[in-house]
Amino acid sequence: MMFRNAVSGCLAVALASVAFTGVAQADTQHVRDSGASVSAPAAKPVKGTVTSRLGVNVRQYPTSNSKVVGTYRYKQVIDLICKKTNGQPVNGNRVWYKVNKPNGWVTARFVKNHAAVPLCK
Template sequence: MFKNVKTTVAVAAGALALGLLGASPALAGEHRAGAPTVPAHVHDYRATGTVIARTGVNVRSEPNTGSRVLDTYPYGATIALRCKTRGENVDGNSLWYKVEGRTGWVTARYVRNNDPVPWC
């Protein structure tokens, strides 16, 4: 008789624990059909980079040196970086950073990333 009671209590406790654990993601946030499931903290993330070229770095319309120059950041400037992609190879580095908050790209060859930069 006592074995059955112990087993019943153990099974009930396990089911309760699994039920609580299974419910916790649902309590974390509401999911609407069709809405992307991106954690809120991803949108708050801002990567930065520092211009290391003594002559500054050009902001270009595309990730290559043949595209139009839109602006220039001076040496030592801190730039907000949205993401990175592969583009034209500049002195052995084919990464380019999309500048946050504006149109344009800078070559990673002349910008040191201060934070991890996500892929575009």
């Protein structure tokens, strides 16, 4: 009788374990990869400070030949969205930062970034 109770107890624990595992498996089996692209939330912009006493022009494209769409003043702190490393060189610096107020580009030659700026995609 004692042996039967011990076996029954072990059997009950084993069944409970299987039942619990089965529920967990059932919950995970319905998840499928749809192949849909899910984009991560946009990264928080990196801050940068304008270092040129004359300020810096915001250009339509990462080249000093493109249209000026705005300006930032000396020591102004700005949001840097991402960077392009193969833009037109400005005093030997080919890096340009994407900005959004106004929407355009500023040369990295006249902006000191406060942290690493991600590459533009």
